[in-house]
Amino acid sequence: MTDHRLTDRDRALLVGLADRTLRGRRRARAEARAHAIPGAVALIDQQRRVARALHDGPAPAPPPTARAPALPAGRPLPVPRLAAAGALAVVLLLAVTLVWRPDGGQSVIAQAADLAKRPATATAPPSAGRVLRGGVEGVAFPDWEATFGWHAIGARRDDLGGRAARTVFYEHMGHRIAYTILPGPPLDPPRTARVVRRDGLDIALYRDPSHGGHDVAVFERDGRTCVLAGHVLHTSTLVELAAWTGGGAVRG
Amino acid sequence: MEPSRPRPGAGVTAARAGAKGIEKTAATRRRRLDPSRLDEHRGRLFRAAYALCGSRHDAEDLVQETFERVLRRPRFIQRDRDLGYLLRVLHHTWGEQARRASRRRTSPAPPEDFEAVTDGRAGPELALDARLAYAAMADLSDPLRATIVAVDVVGLSYKEAARSLQTRTGTVMSRLFRARRQVAEALEAR
Numbered sequence: 001m002t003d004h005r006l007t008d009r010d011r012a013l014l015v016g017l018a019d020r021t022l023r024g025r026r027r028a029r030a031e032a033r034a035h036a037i038p039g040a041v042a043l044i045d046q047q048r049r050v051a052r053a054l055h056d057g058p059a060p061a062p063p064p065t066a067r068a069p070a071l072p073a074g075r076p077l078p079v080p081r082l083a084a085a086g087a088l089a090v091v092l093l094l095a096v097t098l099v100w101r102p103d104g105g106q107s108v109i110a111q112a113a114d115l116a117k118r119p120a121t122a123t124a125p126p127s128a129g130r131v132l133r134g135g136v137e138g139v140a141f142p143d144w145e146a147t148f149g150w151h152a153i154g155a156r157r158d159d160l161g162g163r164a165a166r167t168v169f170y171e172h173m174g175h176r177i178a179y180t181i182l183p184g185p186p187l188d189p190p191r192t193a194r195v196v197r198r199d200g201l202d203i204a205l206y207r208d209p210s211h212g213g214h215d216v217a218v219f220e221r222d223g224r225t226c227v228l229a230g231h232v233l234h235t236s237t238l239v240e241l242a243a244w245t246g247g248g249a250v251r252g
Numbered sequence: 253m254e255p256s257r258p259r260p261g262a263g264v265t266a267a268r269a270g271a272k273g274i275e276k277t278a279a280t281r282r283r284r285l286d287p288s289r290l291d292e293h294r295g296r297l298f299r300a301a302y303a304l305c306g307s308r309h310d311a312e313d314l315v316q317e318t319f320e321r322v323l324r325r326p327r328f329i330q331r332d333r334d335l336g337y338l339l340r341v342l343h344h345t346w347g348e349q350a351r352r353a354s355r356r357r358t359s360p361a362p363p364e365d366f367e368a369v370t371d372g373r374a375g376p377e378l379a380l381d382a383r384l385a386y387a388a389m390a391d392l393s394d395p396l397r398a399t400i401v402a403v404d405v406v407g408l409s410y411k412e413a414a415r416s417l418q419t420r421t422g423t424v425m426s427r428l429f430r431a432r433r434q435v436a437e438a439l440e441a442r
Contacts, residue, residue: 012425015432021410046436047429050385053439054404057382060308062298062315233407 010037018047020236055233056173108161109187112227113208113216115167116178120154124168127152130246132168136181139221141168142250144241148172177230177238187225189218198243205235217242221250285327285334290319293335296406297342303389303401304346314349318342336416339406343398343417381439388438392431399424400431 006014013030014037016022022030034040125132131140132152144150150172158165160182167180189195189204196203204218208229217228217238228238244250294315301311301318318341329337389397395417402413403424410428414421 006429008422008426011429012422015425015429043433046440047432049381049439050400050432050435051404053378053381053385054400055407057378057385059299059382059405060302060311060386062294062312 006037014040014043015047018044019051108163108182109189109216109218109225109227110208111158111160112165112167112180112182112225113214113229115156115158115165115180116176116214116229116231118156118178120169121156122154124152124155130249134166136164136166137183137222137224139181139224139226140250141166141179141181142241142244142246144170144244147244147246148241150177150241175230175232177228177232177241180227180229181221182225182227184224186220186223187218193218196239198239199245201243203239203242205238207235282328282330285322285329285337287323289334290322290338293338296335297338299405300339300342300401301346303386303405304343304397306386306390314342314346317349318345321345333412333415335406336402336408336412339402339408340416340418347394380442384439384442385435388435389431391438392434396427396431396434399427400435403428404432 010033013022013033017027017030017034034044037043125134125141127133127143127145128140130143130146132143135141141152143152145152150170152168153171153176154169156167156169158167163182163184165180165182167178170177170179190206193204193206196205201219206216206218208214208216214229214231215235215238217235219226219228219242226242228242230238232238297315297318298311301314302308305311305314318338322338322341327337389400392400398417399413402408402416403410408416410421410424414424417424
C-alpha cells in the first residue's frame, strides 16, 4: 500500500472520496478510477481516520484568560469613502430586499432559523429512546445523544407566522444548534438554497450571513417543515443529523 | 458513519440562476474587517497556531501577534473570508517568527495540552489519535502542514484553503492526501 505511484490527480480523487465532497458524475468517475488503484479502500480509510481525529477529537483549547486582541489602531476611513460605502450599503440592501423579498414561507423559515440565536425558555423534553417525548403533529424530535453525541439542552415555543413552532436546542463540542418543527403545510425553502439528497430525504442547505455565518438545513418530516440551524464546523453535520431517522423512530 | 463533507460556505452557492447575480455582486465587494469580531476566530486560530508551533505558549504568542498585525491598519477583505485571511496572516507571521528564531521544527505536544474542547465526549481512541495526529504534524513539510492545518484543523473548504495558501484547489487536495497519509502512518506506528 504505497502511494508513490499515485499521480496528484489520483491523490485529489482519493481525498474527494474520503471526504465525500464529490458529487454526481465526478464521484462516479472517481470511484471508477479508485477501483484501479491497489489498496484504495485502505488509503481512503486512512484519510478518514486522520480527518476524524482532527475534526472530532479533542483539541488544544485557548486559555480562558487569553489576551483579547488589541484595540484597532487603524486609521478611520476617509469621509468620501465612508459616504460611498454607506450609499453602496443602502443600494445593496434595497437590491436584496427587492429581489430576495421572501414569501410567507421563506419568512417563517428565516424566523425559525433565527431561533438558533435565541435562548431556551424551557427544559429539553426527556428522552424516549431514539426520540424525545412530545413533538409537533406526530413528528418527534430526535435524540441524537447515543449516536452523535448531540444532547438536548433546552427548548422553546414560538408563534411564527401563525404557526406554533417548537424548538429543541442541542449541544455538542461547544456547538449549539436549534431544531424547529413547524406545524401545518410544508413550506418552501429559500430559492437560493442548495438541495442535497441523503437517504431519500431532500435537504435544502444555505448559509445565513446575518447570523455570523450560521448554516441552515430545511427538510420535511411527515409533511412538516423542520429547520435545523446553528454554527457547525461542517454543513455535512447538519445533513447527517437531518437524515438520521433513528431506525424509523423519527417519522419521515 | 463518517460524515460527508460539503464544505462550510458551500451553502451560499446559488442553486438557481436568479440569485447568482446578487451573490456575485456581493461576493466581489470588499468590506472592512471588523476588529470586534476577531475574537470569534480565536479558537480555530489557536488550534492552527498550536499545530504549527507545537506549544501552547508559542501558539498564544502567535495568535496575539497575528491579531496585532491585522489591527495595525484597516483591512479590506471579501465577505465570509475572514478566517482564510486570518489564517494566511497567521501563517506568514509564523514563518517570520520561525525564521527569526531559527526554529522551524516543532516538538510533539504534551498530553496535558489537550483538552476536550467542551465536554470531553471523545473516546480514548479518538483522543489518542488526535494527540498523535497533532504530534505527527510536526514532522510534515511546511506546505503539507499548512494544508492539513487549513482544511482539517481550521475547517476551510479546499477552495478557501487554496485561496488562503495562494495555490490551486487541486494542489490543496493532493497535498492534503500526502499530509494525512504521513500522519496516518504515524498513528499506525504507535
